[in-house]
Amino acid sequence: MFNAEDIRQDFPILNREVNGKPLIYLDNAATSQTPQQVIDVIVDYYTNYNANIHRGVHSLSQEATDAYEQARIKIQKHFNAKYAYEIIYTSGTTHGINLVANGFSSLLKAGDEIIVSALEHHSNIVPWQMLCEQTGSKLKVIPMNQDGELVISEFDAVLNTNTKLVFVNHVSNALGTINPIASIIEKAHAVGAAVLVDGAQSSPHIKADVQALDVDFYVCSAHKMCGPTGVGVLYGKEEWLNKLPPYQGGGEMIAEVTFEKTTYADLPHKFEAGTPNICGGIAFGAAIDYMNTIGFETISNYEDELLQYATEQLNNIEGLKIYGTSKHKTSVISFNVANIHPYDIGTLLDKMGIAVRTGHHCAQPIMDFYKIPGTVRASFMFYNTKEEIDQFITALKKTVTMLS
CATH class of the missing domain: 3.90.1150.10 (Aspartate Aminotransferase, domain 1)
Structure with a gap:
């Protein structure tokens, strides 16, 4: 009970x-508050096995790597992603959205159209405005009504074969409205458009199944889900993540580097340049465990x-x-x-x-x-x-x- x-x-x-x-x-x-069970995981990491991850041969590095990658698997299972490498660690929802927007800057051209909703957080407006400025694409908006709901008939009116991307939040952070994302995704896919859903506000309350939704990208932050700040995830379908170029260059995201040419690592590391928020990722997994224990x-x-x-x-x-x-x-x-x-x-x-x-x-x-x-x-x-x-x-x- x-x-x-x-x-x-x-x-x-x-x-x-x-x-x-x-x-x-x-x-x-x-931001949500953090239970003692997650705080204990954070303390345990810095007390007992604080080390950089991946490629380290010593015990602490291997322990940290195992814990970090096990947390990725917990997140994969929670959102029902098909593969663990479709889960990309980020610094939060905003980072995930910008990662996708940056990637599409090389895929869009003048005349292409992007649709966002009137209920969006600034983080799901500004990156797309910047993308339109870079590519010559046009930004269109699904309007809202007095009840704080999207006018879906207007979405139907602006959706067409020029639409390449649709971005909508699962839940409005300002009003709490739950948007009909399953229908939006289905309609967008019918004209060949990709869909990113901002799950920052939904993830503490709704357990999204990304395969059932058939969504192309889904982003969220740990600190909304009883976890720490400074960490989140981007889920992306494998085929889309393979199409997008890396967001940042540096260590970890490479396969081989010479001064003549660099080849990039496979997923998920292609998008995870530099030393990540290791403790944050591990604690995110613990927070998901905690919330799933309650149900x-x-x-x-x-x-x-x-x-x-x-x-x-x-x-x-x-x-x-x-x-x-x-x-x-x-x-x-x-x-x-x-x-x-x-x-x-x-x-x-x-x-x-x-x-x-x-x-x-x-x-x-x-x-x-x-x-x-x-x-x-x-x-x-x-x-x-x-x-x-x-x-x-x-x-x-x-x-x-x-x-x-």
């Missing part, structure tokens, strides 16, 4: 106070309870407006109250020990669509509780009274 109070004991940071108040952490869409169906069901409970409570506050009202959401709520600036609300909530995110959440086009400067965003994980939500609501009402 799932018990959030028991789970909370795994997270030492949840026992601390902020401004003299018990911490209520509702900024999980920015993603269990996590999703519980977080949906929190989402519905918090939504009901917030809707009882006069003048409060929630942005992103799709029926298909993860545990993210963005809102504003009357004419109060979101920054002011966030600042006062922090004084009461409550951590929320304020601003445009690196999704400025969404804020422009709603004609607002930003929102207050409360985001929940499986270690949050209804009692915390009650305290958050009480503090928010007090904050609104103070600022009105």
Whole structure:
């Protein structure tokens, strides 16, 4: 049986106070907290077998290499990639997106078209704008509606044989909307376009099966999944990864180097130049183990309870407006109250020990669509509780009274 109070004991940071108040952490869409089980893996690495990986003949190097590559296999199995070498370690989601964008700079030409959605994080907008500037390709956008959902009929209208790439997030970081990526992938493939899905916000809540989705690229970050910062993965189909040129040159990504010519290593090392975040990769594997022990169906069901409970409570506050009202959401709520600036609300909530995110959440086009400067965003994980939500609501009402 799932018990959030028991789970909370795994997270030492949840026992601390902020401004003299018990911490209520509702900024999980920015980064999740790390359980002791993952912290122990990090400490164990630096205490017992810290060494550089691959090609080392000494014991520490071999131990580190084995742990790092075993973590890659854990990640492969979690996302159901066909091969472990289709899992490329990165520094995070942004790195993975830029790796793919850089690769396609040699594959696109003027007149080709790229489609992104109106719900994207800046990391899934700016690299494609840069790619269009480099290649002469055109960027087109799937619009959104007032509920924070994509207008799929408009996607159908702009999709054509000139479309070479489609990029969409699985879940909106600003609104929590779950996008219909299976349908988008199928339609894109019908015209010969490749698809990259940004899984940064979905991966803590939804266990994506990349083979079942038939997606060409899928990216995510460990720090959204109870792991450390500075590490993530890019999944890519083998045939696409073989088509793309290396993103960076250096050690590890080579097969042979002379001053006349260099040949590149096979996958996955072709895209993993330099000494990687070894400990981060190992800890990412441990974080995936931890979350799978709880179970993603269990996590999703519980977080949906929190989402519905918090939504009901917030809707009882006069003048409060929630942005992103799709029926298909993860545990993210963005809102504003009357004419109060979101920054002011966030600042006062922090004084009461409550951590929320304020601003445009690196999704400025969404804020422009709603004609607002930003929102207050409360985001929940499986270690949050209804009692915390009650305290958050009480503090928010007090904050609104103070600022009105």
